[in-house]
Amino acid sequence: MPKISDSPKYKDIVCPFCSLHCDDIELDVEDNKIFVKSDINESCKKKFEQNNLNSITTISSQLNGKSESFDNAVKQSKKLIKNSNETVILNTSADVNITRELLTSTSKVNGIFDHINSETFLKNIDIYQRKGFMSTSLSEVKNKSDVIVLFSNNILENYPRLVERVLAPDNSFSIKANKKKIYVIGDKKNNIKQNLKKDNRIKYIDFNLRDTSILIESFITKSNETSLKENIFNELLQSINTSKYLTMCWATSEFIKNDNCYNIISAISEYVVSINETSRAACLPLAGNDGDVSNIQTTGWLTGFPSRIKFTGNYFEYDRDLYHANSLIESNKIDLVIYVNSISNKKLVLNNKNKNIIVGHPTTKYNIQPDVFIPCGIPGIDYKGLIFRTDNVVTLPLEAIKIPTHRSAQEILRRLVN
């Protein structure tokens, strides 16, 4: 058992794993193993400490599931790239610097670049590409927002510390923190289960999120057309109408399966815009945890577009429909996909009709064996990096806290395409 020292070696470490990117993590590293010392949610702790698994450090590159040297994996990948007529490079989780490299790599292979969550984040961008939008950021919500309406069935699963760090903090600068009102609207049972700490400021309201547009319309007309009980609806409406700084918060990923996803987030946004004619209110859409915001921002400043870009020679073009990677993969229209999955180890769904290369987190899961798997280091664990927080405003530094056992995704990509 390694000795864990009393004073942590690292303070104020940024967590790379969810888009809140909490930066108050204290940890110790002994024998190149991480021990989280902060009193934080177990699931957050686990994400750091899973990097201590022997399987992470010992896993090597693989060809069709069999261990192979890195050089041979690169050689085989280069062969697949050379033989490919249409290559997709799919960002499935990366920070700013890996995204920079992804775009360079895609341009070198004349490929198509996309992010795995683009279908979701394009819905948010759609709002300000089509109409007005009032938004806010985490510290404003913490310090100024007196009424918060959160639409979610399981938001705390994806953003475990959202309540303690942002929505219901101990201290607020401009208002009395203990007077805040937080309404969590969605699957009440699940939301209560997830939020372990009891907090009188938080009220859970059972509601089918599919009907969110109707709820918003009811707020506008001041007439309850929803399944909510009158007293609950009236309390909610009263709180909204008397708020000094209302925040409406949601994760579009929770609405994406509804065919009225855009209508829902658009209705919330328009309502918030209308409130601002006389009072103050703002939206806080929460981004995905796969480096979505880093992808949007980096690709945005380098190309002018958020994703779905095709490079050809010295030229690139954006087409939201034509270069939608998931749709291209599903319809067997491409012959090679390079997944770059440096932070998350969520299961990747590969299509056996095309060749697959994964440059990924050592514990990346997949449904079928890829042709090539090359493990890479994790920014924020093995390598330094930069990552955008969910609110699109704050970018945080990722530290290298371990001695890396795998090459960085950037280095691997450079080897594959040069």
Place this chain on the structure above:
Amino acid sequence: MTTIHLKNGHVFDPTNRIYNKKKDIFVQDGKIVKSLKKKADQIINCTDKIIMPGAIDLHTHIGGGKVNIARLMLQEFHNNSDRDYDLTADFVPSTLKTGLQYIGMGYTSCFEPALLPMNARQSHAEMADIPFVDKGGYALLGNDDYLLSMISRGAHQSEINDYVAFILKASQCIGIKVVNAGGINAFKFNQRALDVDEQSIRYKITPRKIVNVLARAVYELGVPHPLHVHCSNLGVPGNFKSTIETIKAAEGLPIHITHIQFHSYGDNGDRKFSSASAEITEYLNKVPNLTCDVGQIMFGQTVTMSGDSMKQHKNHKHAHPKKWLCMDIECDAGCGVVPFKYRDQSFVNALQWAIGLETFLLAEDAEKIFLTTDHPNGGPFTSYPHLIKLLMDKTFRDDLLDRLAVDIKEHTILKDIKREYTLSEIATMTRSAPAKILGLKNKGELSVGSDAYITVYDKKLNDIEEMFAHPSHVIKDGILVVKNSVVQDYIWGKTQVVRPEYDVSIEKKLNKHFKKFNTIGLSNFVISNDEMSEVIGSDVNVNDCLRKRIS
């Protein structure tokens, strides 16, 4: 490193009072040298060429959250049909295109004027991806809750100075800017306007007080660039009075009023909108320690982006196309992105165009006024050559005035102004003067020992706009990066910063504040030099302060 000999050129180097003098310039190891010991690797015949230092844009929105929002918001203006590598619109170019276009026009240094400390890492990462040019940023203060609460509780000026110096270091900036002092913050508390002597509801302090303490802090710290001020009441008819009051708020200390065109409006006439350029320039001409940039508007589509969320929210009703975004940012500031089309059929827009030109032409000293369009707020920076022609060619200017779709001749004195800018004045306002006011050592000049940032224009081109749009050669860091008007290999510039001294005990106070109220810790707010070069991608160059801090 290759050596370069610019032979027999017509040199304009205002710092050394050299105006149109036949001279040779020699370059070695990135510097201008007196002579070369052997024949230069590259000899450029400059017999028909004009040689100036590389140009400096001291106010251009090229990096940060609001710029990227605009890029993504307005992608329909990125032209997919044109088979060039980069198709982004000129008013919201990608980082790559920004660098290519600036260097292609002979600009070698550009400064982002609204860098939010909380958004600094993004701004620097974005600017690091702009090739060729040196970059820098002015940290936005004056709407952050921390400073306002300090002022409100009557904190000593020295404590404020410590805070300002800390922010410069933490956000890796070269100057301090204030936007609508206190107004952005007041908007978060639902205040919709804040005049210079009006108290904010929350902090009970006035914009005058905020401008005063910040101007004093910048001065006492010895920061070369004066407080960069976006005044209250942007765009409001009659706002020239509050502009003058804002200048007075500095109490004689150095102050730079930015995009002054947007703050030089009277409210006379049937339309209650008139030019106050005469009043403003009269003040500019007589008041020492006062400088400005113009923020000239150009007709056509653009996008307005500003930290001034109070005014941008009000302006969203004029959005073209009808979409916009406003944001409250981290108890630090705000932002508003509103696309806009300046139309010469519009009386207001046409008069704005004339007011900008009047301001340029009535300002007597080219060292006190700088050439900007507040890119992209008044128009894209790519319109600078056109703007230079407007200033240098009265006939051209008058013709355009005559051809405006709306007749504003009774409302502007433009036709009565005979002045035409000289090449020497253009060189001053785009080279030597911005270098001086930013404290950029060895830049904006062609002295021996200066950094070899040089632009060579083709004198044979009859059209001055064409000449300034496409210099024949540009040298950056001693490397020929543009040759015969064609961009050569990519190089990457540095980030220019200043580092005034401060009492580190301010960090203890801030650390406590951050822990309690912010959503990131102080240590992650600070950007180190190592992070700049190793992770963000831009090396830092620390410029000297004017003096040791006063208090």
